[in-house]
Amino acid sequence: MLLIRGVAPSGIDITIRIRRAIHLNDLTLLKRIIKNNSKSLQNPDHRDNGDTSLHLAAKLGLLEITEFLIDAGHEDESISRNANWDTPLHIAVESSEAVATLIAMRFPRCIPWKNKQGADAIILTSRTPHAHLLSHLLTISPPPNVFTPLPLPRPSPTSASGLANPLSAIHATDNLGNTPLHYASAYGQRKCIRTLLEHGADAGARNAWSWTPVSYSASVQDEVCFKNLVGVQERERGQLVGNNQPQSRSRGGSGGRSTPGGIRVVGKEEEWGGEGFSIPGEWMRSSGETARMRAGSGD
16 A cells, blocks of 8 residues: 555544544544654644644643643653744643643743743733632742743742742733733732732733733722732731831821831822822723723733
């Protein structure tokens, strides 16, 4: 029988057979195909954004197939990326917490890698309900822009003031200046908001349009919850600073007050006119521009 390279005896192209086995979640069939066609392991599909076999398995949330592909050497030469520069981890964080955890543990260096919109795995996870995964990624992620397969010594995620270290991945932004906290707020992910604040996220960070995360609150209830969480974190940080530094007095001025640790709490009369939130949430909601249209608009 005459065999054509890349075509099985059944006449079906090998690339199609591999993708079909993954879609069917048939690990036995996939192993048999890869055993006889090891060079087709990655199998990028140029008709579907260049997704590789691992991208497809991650998208479908197939843990066993994902583990098999990694063990078979799918990422041995380099981390695969599709036409949008998404790694399999970018895909997995929104489809399967288990698959994303596996990929992150095997390849932690790719956690801060960004796609064409400037979003890394932490930013994308922030808009999902996967708060436990988000905490895990923040814990094991190397600093942004560090591309190395070896574990590096890292500074503590938080400084003595309770704020995240400048090198922490929690300060990463997309191409529009949105932080993970902007995404969590816009998508109404309260657990992720809490997780980010606990890891030292800056609630006052502004994006390219000078909007703070609370400005993107998905609802009035989310806005109230966000402000309450920020208040709790500020009190905890004030206690932390107070335990490490001498007490300082308020310098006086425009109605604000200072905590024993020297953290200034803005008064109600200054809340919308000073250095705090950029604009009232009610005005934003009446402006006709929804939160999701603003945060993540680069997706």
